[in-house]
Amino acid sequence: MSEPVVTLKSFFEQAREGRLTGIKCGGCGEIAIPPKQFCANCGARAWQSVPLSGEGTLASYTIIRVAPAGHAADAPYAVGVVKLKEGAAIFGRIVDVPFEKLAVGLALRFRPIVVKEQTSVGFAP
Amino acid sequence: MRRVAVIGVGVTKFGKHDRTSGELFAEAAVDALADAELPPGAVQALYYGNVVGGETEHQLHTGPQAASILGIPTVPTTRFETACASSHAAFRHAVMEIAAGVSDVVLVGGGERVLNVPTAESTEYFAYASDASWEQPLGLTFPGVFALVARAHMAKYGTTEEQMAAVAVKNHKHGTMNPKAQFQKEITLETVMKSPYVADPLKLYDCCPFTDGGAAIVLASEDVARPRRRAVWVLGTAAASDSMLLGDKKDLSRVMATERAAKAAYQQAGKSPSDVNVVELHDCFTIAEIVATEGLGLFEPGAGGIAAERGDTSLGGKVPVNPSGGLKSKGHPIGATGAAQIAEIVTQLRGEAGPRQVDGARTGLTHTLGGNTATVLVSLFGRE
Numbered sequence: 001m002s003e004p005v006v007t008l009k010s011f012f013e014q015a016r017e018g019r020l021t022g023i024k025c026g027g028c029g030e031i032a033i034p035p036k037q038f039c040a041n042c043g044a045r046a047w048q049s050v051p052l053s054g055e056g057t058l059a060s061y062t063i064i065r066v067a068p069a070g071h072a073a074d075a076p077y078a079v080g081v082v083k084l085k086e087g088a089a090i091f092g093r094i095v096d097v098p099f100e101k102l103a104v105g106l107a108l109r110f111r112p113i114v115v116k117e118q119t120s121v122g123f124a125p
Numbered sequence: 126m127r128r129v130a131v132i133g134v135g136v137t138k139f140g141k142h143d144r145t146s147g148e149l150f151a152e153a154a155v156d157a158l159a160d161a162e163l164p165p166g167a168v169q170a171l172y173y174g175n176v177v178g179g180e181t182e183h184q185l186h187t188g189p190q191a192a193s194i195l196g197i198p199t200v201p202t203t204r205f206e207t208a209c210a211s212s213h214a215a216f217r218h219a220v221m222e223i224a225a226g227v228s229d230v231v232l233v234g235g236g237e238r239v240l241n242v243p244t245a246e247s248t249e250y251f252a253y254a255s256d257a258s259w260e261q262p263l264g265l266t267f268p269g270v271f272a273l274v275a276r277a278h279m280a281k282y283g284t285t286e287e288q289m290a291a292v293a294v295k296n297h298k299h300g301t302m303n304p305k306a307q308f309q310k311e312i313t314l315e316t317v318m319k320s321p322y323v324a325d326p327l328k329l330y331d332c333c334p335f336t337d338g339g340a341a342i343v344l345a346s347e348d349v350a351r352p353r354r355r356a357v358w359v360l361g362t363a364a365a366s367d368s369m370l371l372g373d374k375k376d377l378s379r380v381m382a383t384e385r386a387a388k389a390a391y392q393q394a395g396k397s398p399s400d401v402n403v404v405e406l407h408d409c410f411t412i413a414e415i416v417a418t419e420g421l422g423l424f425e426p427g428a429g430g431i432a433a434e435r436g437d438t439s440l441g442g443k444v445p446v447n448p449s450g451g452l453k454s455k456g457h458p459i460g461a462t463g464a465a466q467i468a469e470i471v472t473q474l475r476g477e478a479g480p481r482q483v484d485g486a487r488t489g490l491t492h493t494l495g496g497n498t499a500t501v502l503v504s505l506f507g508r509e
């Protein structure tokens with residue numbers, strides 16, 4: 001039985017509905033972003049799916065002005081790493097924040113970004 | 126384990142070429158074999174770096190292709206892909222093949238061609254080195270990754286955009302002394318500071334260019350290398366990885382893989398940071414050089430920007446960094462970069478670097494980083 005507790009597919013299906021799902025290590029209590037098999041912190045393989053609040057603070061950010069071909073129409077846009085209240089950190093698009101208000105430590109909340117079939121992680125005030 | 130030496134190096138001119146990555150590598154390899162005074166028939170294996178051949182040239186299986194163009198189609202070849210660290214990873218494995226006694230002469234190198242496609246396309250292909258489920262769909266770019274590192278470093282240590290700009294000015298100055306460099310033109314601090322943002326706080330002149338080019342080095346066992354006066358010895362070579370996802374990295378102001386690889390390489394070599402006389406490191410962005418000088422132990426955490434501004438890393442400074450011009454000015458043909466850095470350090474340790482020579486250099490270090498900071502290789506070299 002080596003099927004992960006949360007797969008990428010199930011994570012993004014939940015994310016599409018506005019729910020952020022993490023995994024919690026039964027060995028050391030580490031909260032991680034799926035999918036993972038062993039815990040990089042303690043080596044255990046005892047994950048449990050846990051709902052994450054989606055609330056956190058901005059650890060670092062940038063405004064992408066020269067975008068890859070597939071995102072050129074969106075530029076400029078802000079992305080960053082958000083440290084969640086529960087401990088894990090996650091990369092996402094930052095929306096509804098004027099660029100000049102972006103700052104390390106800014107409080108943000110998860111908001112899914114859905115473009116056609118693709119769901120990805122976003123954060124808003 | 127047997128000792129291993131570099132006995133030949135070759136690098137093409139970096140910049141825009143009308144030839145394929147395989148042709149560019151083969152040109153560099155001809156020079157490397159001539160430098161080693163060996164015929165092609167002496168080569169027992171090829172370890173090859175190439176990254177976006179599948180995208181820009183519709184070419185996979187680039188190892189045997191490169192060997193065929195060079196004219197050694199029957200030697201075993203393997204293509205390495207660790208993003209921008211590919212040919213440094215190839216080098217480490219080639220060193221192990223010789224150290225283990227499997228071969229006596231191994232060719233290492235890389236080739237890359239990207240200037241045949243538009244910038245928005247190459248920006249996208251380079252972004253393939255970040256995670257396809259979590260990061261690529263959000264439009265993360267390569268400059269974007271290091272912009273996050275820069276912002277975290279600025280927030281933690283007060284590093285300034287001027288300090289980052291000082292790295293660009295310094296590497297462009299060094300590049301004027303390298304006839305193989307893509308740019309051989311000095312720039313001013315003002316040029317950097319007034320250039321447009323690519324991914325805040327990184328501006329156009331904080332970024333290395335897209336580059337076509339090839340590089341090759343000939344490695345040999347002690348028996349082959351011993352009679353050669355210009356042999357440069359591999360004192361240590363180490364690789365380290367870090368979490369693929371940006372969110373999983375413990376501290377965005379540091380590159381943990383650099384710290385781990387450096388520790389292992391210094392240990393193998395029996396050297397410490399203060400023994401190093403000359404460094405070629407991965408300045409894909411100016412902040413990357415600052416963080417690398419800290420991770421390699423050349424300066425304290427947070428002191429890298431100050432050191433660059435003070436001239437400690439300039440030719441004639443405390444520890445010259447990127448005398449070749451670095452990726453910033455020499456250029457960054459990603460699959461060839463690691464081998465090209467080694468070629469520069471070998472040239473420096475031989476005392477053959479001309480106007481950019483670091484006087485009396487006896488111990489040199491190369492550092493190559495892959496993509497989103499998840500791969501780093503560090504190697505140390507010395508003269509007898």
Ligand SMILES: [Zn+2]
Nearest residue numbers: 025028039042
């Ligand atoms: Zn654990």
